[in-house]
Amino acid sequence: MSEFSLGQRWLSETETSLGLGIITHIDGRQVTVMFPSNGESRIYASHDAPLARLQLSEGQQAKHADDWSFTITDVKEQSGLLIYFGQRLDDQSEVMVPESQLSHQIDINPALTRLVAGNADRHDLYLLRNQASEFYARWQQSPVAGLLGARIGLLPHQLYVSHTVAERYHPRVLLADEVGLGKTIEAGMVMQRRLLTGRNHRVLVIVPESLRNQWLVEMRRRFALTFSVFDEERCQQLSDEGANPFFAEQLIIVSDQFVAAGEWQSQLQQAEFDLLVVDEAHHMQAGTAGYEHTEALCQNISDVLLLTATPEQEGSEGHFQRLRLLDPNRFNSLDDFQQQQSHYRELAEQASQLTGEALDQLLDQHSTGRVMFRNRRKHIGGFPQRHLHSYALPEFMPESGEPWWLEDPRVSWLMDFLKAQKPHKTLLICHSAEQVLDLSEALRVMAGVHAAVFHEGMSLLERDRAAAFFASDEDGSPILLCSEIGSEGRNFQFVQHLVLFDLPENPDLLEQRIGRLDRIGQQGDVHIHVPYLQHSDEALLLDWYHLGMNAFEQCNPVGRQVYEAERDALQRALNSAESLPDDLLQRTRNYHQQLVQETEAGRDKLQELNACRPEAAAQLIQHINNDADADALYDFMESFWDRFGVNTEVLDEHRMFVKPSEHMRVPAIPGLAEDGMTITVDRDTALAFEDIEFLSWDHPHVQAAIELLTTEDFGSVCVARLQNKALPAGAWFLELDYVTEVPRSDNIAAQEFYPQQRLRILLDSQGRDLSDKVPRDALTQQASFLDKKTARQIVRQLRDSAQQFIQQQQPTAEAWLQQRIEQACDQAQQRLSQQKQRLVALKEKNPAVRDDEINAIDARQTAVMQALKQPTLSLFAIRILVNQT
Structure with a gap:
């Protein structure tokens, strides 16, 4: 150890986080070191102080206490102090810097700092650190990063839509798959990929009031995305602190009613959201406050997803107005829009004759798929059969002053039906909340049935409790009574029986009602039960739907157009006729068949071809299956938990319970619940047990583990024992791992062109480069654990030679870096x-x-090229291997 002198700079071997210390007092057997970065001082015994002298070498960069940097060109010693001569980086002037004037914050690499300080970790922690870096680089380069961890079955249409939309620089699209095809899942996957790859950072989701909690739970359960629900009360509380409340969180859900009220509109627009998602977008009608406020947000937020299963529920004009939210310049004339919509049949006929690139080119050039994705159930497949059961009941005249349900034959029928249904669950949908409450009372009084109810007058918590009460197998309700809002958003795939206590006039509403059961994930046939009074409105609507359009037993995508054409005639029949007029039924049947044929041949055919391209979807599924690498993930995380003090308990072949312990290396690890959590890396298990965590390379806990290992200094320096009889005892090797990456930048996803990259250099004790001659794995197989005390002794003994070798390799590393930069720039430019x-x-x-799509590419190209000029190069890990035979 060098003799101590006032003003010298030393590192604490045991507390490297203190930064660079300075000798302030020497008193015989004791030396005092002050650490300016936090103002603390330490007194050490002179003869065995755990200190390491910082001695920089020619060619290294250093920082002055006044925060300017310089490159060292020469080093001299004067009166026990080092004097550094060099050249400032900012103005190239010549400087002379005594070591006492160096910055207190060490800018040299953490691995090199730990080497200088004589610190070393266990060999297995070093290996885990390198694994984390390799896995991270592999994940960055995966075309399905962000899609790996969705708790979903791998359905081609969902993956194709999600990946296609997520890859656009500024997507602005309408997700309009038919009921039950998973638009929420598609939106979740788009968000997850864009957030994890840095394309988006702040997301605002607008949903109907009744779906706020469902979205909150769905995003957390399926995608491990933690959203926050904001309402008037929460905004008021946060605004009392003086700041824009929406900056308090990155991922926010609000209701459409909250947006329509407009009280927080200016704060929403100023909150710098970069992705807007609007669910059930067909609710927005031009001229309303909700539409106008949403339109303002769409103009202010670069990326927009609108979701609706019924894009034309409000007619072609309503559909046009929603498309205007995405691109007001493109959709500026309703007449032009309607004319274009009529020209797709000829294109669809051309498309049917093409395959491969020719088909892709046609769809690119003419399809509406750049704005709207709409998959249809009949072409996706995998859906259950739908069966209609109708029950004609006698008319009745309720006695004045008595509850209507005392005499209504439908109520008596319902009680008998529930008895016969045991133990099966039943979902009942009717028009109004008043009917729901009356039916609930009727079942309680007349049959002793405690029915779960679900209507717009309930709070979100009450609705969630009702849904849970209905879903419970043990003591749950046999029936859930829903008002019309029950036909949107909530999904009940575990139910096979649907009672329609009344029928809506709008065919889209009927399809939405049935779609609560008839959707992906339904394991049985769907039985639709319609009790109706003879000569009632329901009797006429039943025939109109069933005989005119077969709307109960098949999906009815053109029902809205039929309704628009026959609305007046249907209304006259409902007002006066006792049975459906034959001419109305015939017109309905003929027009329905005509529209089905036209949509099969025309616009819907093009949308179907564009919304899922099977070959591309198959490649995505293959990538997910390959890149998921569940076995490697499990082994990596098991090693991580073991090294960082996380308790684990194997539950079965596919499940493990993990819980923080009192002896963890760090106080808390993101993504790991304080009270523990059950995890699986198996997709099928995750789908079967939705209350457990599905770990993937996308999961927050896995990402946190990788970040901890690659950004902190765990395992950055290690010493291992070699046992090779072909080598002389005492022979040693220095293995260096350099890492380069671009700084994370907003929205441009520069890592697409410059993922984290690694350079390995292996030197022997003479400084000779053996990198190409001796593979890493060959050394690792021969390496074994060395106790901490011996490892520290070896580091102290070899650190001067090691530092010299590292300095000598700096030009090699920088030349390699420049080559990587040039390759990335060429690739990005091209x-x-x-x-x-x-x-x-x-x-x-x-x-x-x-x-703006074209302009966005120019803007991205400029930003990416700028980012590629400044990638970082760091000495990521150091391994010293000493032969002991």
């Missing part, structure tokens, strides 16, 4: 230029290509 050329060419034939 790929982004091709993307722009493609869109420019498409815009000549497809007006759905927006100008």
